[in-house]
Amino acid sequence: MSEIKYNKVTPEIIEEFKKIVPGKVHTADDINEDYSHDEMPIYGNGYPDVLIEATNTEDIAKIVKICYDNNIVVIPRGAGTGLTGAAVAMYGGVMLDMAKMNKILEYDKENFVVKVEPGVLLNDLAEDALKQGLLYPPDPGEKFATLGGNVATNAGGMRAVKYGTTRDYVRAMTVVLPTGEIIKLGATVSKTSTGYSLINLMIGSEGTLGIITELTLKLIPAPKETISLIVPFENLDDCIATVPQIFLNHLNPQAVEFMEKEIVLASERYIGRAVYPKEVEGVDVGAYLLLTFDGEDMAQLEEVTERAAEVVLEAGAVDVLVADTPTKKKDAWAARSTFLEAIEAETELLDECDVVVPVNQIAKYIKYVYEIGEKYDFTVKSFGHAGDGNLHIYTCSNDMQLDEFKKQVAEFFDYAYNKAAEMGGLISGEHGIGFGKRDYLASFSGEVQMKLMKGIKETFDPKMILNPGKVCYKVN
Template sequence: MEEIKQLSKIIKDESRIIYGEKIEKKFLSDTLGRKQGKASALVFVKSTQEVSEVLKFAHKNKIPVTPRGAGTNLVGSTVPFEDAIISDFSQMNRILEIDRENFTATVEPGVILQDFQKYVESLGLFYPPDPGEKMASIGGNIATNAGGMRAVKYGVTRNYVMGLELVLADGTIIQTGSKNRKDTTGLDIKDLVIGSEGTLAVITKCLLKLVGKPESSASLLISYDSLKAGIESVPLILNANINPTAVEFIERKVVEMGENFLNSISPAEKNIHYPDADCKAYLLITFDGSRAEIDAAILKLKEIVKNISRGVFVLNGTEQSANIWRVRGCLVKSVEAVSEQEPLDIVVPISQVDKFVEYVNSLESETGMQMISFGHAGDGNVHLCVVRGSRSEEAWQKELHENLKKLYEHTHILGGLISGEHGLGVSKREFFFGQTPQENVALMNAIKQAFDPEKILNRKISYVK
């Protein structure tokens, strides 16, 4: 593709363009590195104008474009196809403005979530979205509408995006949204782009809503004789007007994996253990706010669960609380340390979480394929690791596909969906088309046609046929 060399007329700094076979493999995949794509060029963009010129060039020559943030995606949304141009945003990583009077921040899409949260908290402000991968970029969070543990109280990324600067597929630059807290002035274009995984437009600036930093926070662990009993507690807790920040569920057998993993990599810390090791499941709950609000919430919570739970353990001290959350945070890594696995982010109605996990456990027994589930009980988001074990590549791909089909079919029966926060990417295309009404797919593709008539933006992912 000889015309690709014309990119050097747009990006004058040759160090920011890499062609063909010289592109590192990590840029041709996602964080799992298992799906490899093809690219004719990798461009490290540094300004909105550069993005616009690259897209004008790609649009004119009908060259696919794959936008890329920090590359932490889990479903192949950053995998380029058909000799695409990869537009990497890691060098568009500036915090442009903190507006204290209007509680907003304006940032470039390559800003890393962890860095941004740390910075605004140093100013006494707070950016609530809290997906598990803190090294993800803000632009990537917006492209997948990332959720996380604090979604039960604060909502997901969509709830904190007030405006976007976008570059359309033909290079047109548009502004959507504003610092106004209300807006019924026409269709909300930014809301179409949020969660669209780079298929509609490319994000070049993000106007984000901030809130005041909570005074304090506290975590509790509640143990149960069954996961069912734990999940039955969740509506009682949510209805009690105590406003928890996070409500996580973990089966005891899964906690044990995390404990063993952490203790193996930190031999000096052999004391990392959850209390009540004879239970079957836990809820891990966090509150934030004033100290008085938190203390009142803890008292009320204890009263709510006293006849349902085995015990309530207030995690006093930062070390104990940090260790409990470290176990929760390392569960995927504890699996990856011993075997390849397929990470799922299924979401079901809150009341169906225990039924879904029961099905997962029965399918595990029936098939012999290990399946490890945990997740956000407060919003029904079940994270699931389907584990390869010692299977050959052929057996793994065959059995994985069969089990994914069963898991997604049961999700549908329970009124759930195949993705709560990871997105669809290339991994879930087949299952998305299998469960989504054709009328919906047709409307999505009509929207795609309006934004990107030549279908150059991430056309191999999600709903785009």
């Protein structure tokens, strides 16, 4: 395709925006620094020319149509909690602050769905649904992301092992296309074989194919009880080898997280409280599984706990600690939930990769990245979802120069991604590609697949104005 040239937003166009959404249009000095980056600032900073508080589908369609007619870049942004620069304005243009559309619109309890605006925070829906006796199963680590953002990255989270990822809970959506046209995809229903699955293409497209302006999400009846187990092991190998045994024994945990001692220590420093045992009967603990089971009543869960304890002890666990009260469960999960914050608190320069490998390769993979990591000046920290093989590998430094850090990290990531691919994994489990991982996607997927993705991008966005520079489209 021919070279793309984007236009600047003129004062006349700003006036047009103001007529559509009076009081919601912000320019230049009026834009907070927060909007210039996401949670991984290493992927670049950039301000949009204009920031518009999103109001509703129709207004967004009008705004986008103006941008389409004038070759102006549009970037939809949720809460800005992404880790790949996907919601950052790299080329100016108009940023739509979707977080402002944050109403839970309607529960349909007979069909187990809820209709929401895309800016509703995960945490807000989760809490509100529970009040109705319902569970929204996706449970990404970042609770203050928007649901629109969750859908745009197909966010995974802790409960994916039992309940699947965000993709599995999206029933329908309204989308404003880069042309300003409005489409409605999907339905309240769960089964569909009605043409190409455009809705599944939108899911995980990171704001590059269309702007999600309404979502219908599936809910399930909330399990009545949960119980968590902290299971210490002497080393990571034993810890990971235990995971398939859990499933083969028909235990069906809601979450299976693994953690190594180092990161638990960092996290406990951060929360200022020690919860996890570091030594059991003279054995040094090297790694832990944190399991959660859900069910209808405590009697049932106690039985599951007994069976689980047998299985993990047989598989090499050195102990089993049961967290069966709200306080104990909160404590057990507090350490896990603050891993990223704990790392951030101790680190100046930070980057991460979010690979996913087959579950039985986790230990081998982790060992590999630590070995490779030895060669570099940064420190490698990792944690992840043992139930689904999704690993978060952090590179942390407090004394390196930025350029040198970036250079070394790029080399390290090449090894890390290649190894994941070699083991039959993928380069992102839940954080997405955005801006930061685009070149890695290209080398992982290969030319043919990138050509297909670009062709799809052009079909949806003939002028390439929507969130350029992300996923598969590199601005010339």
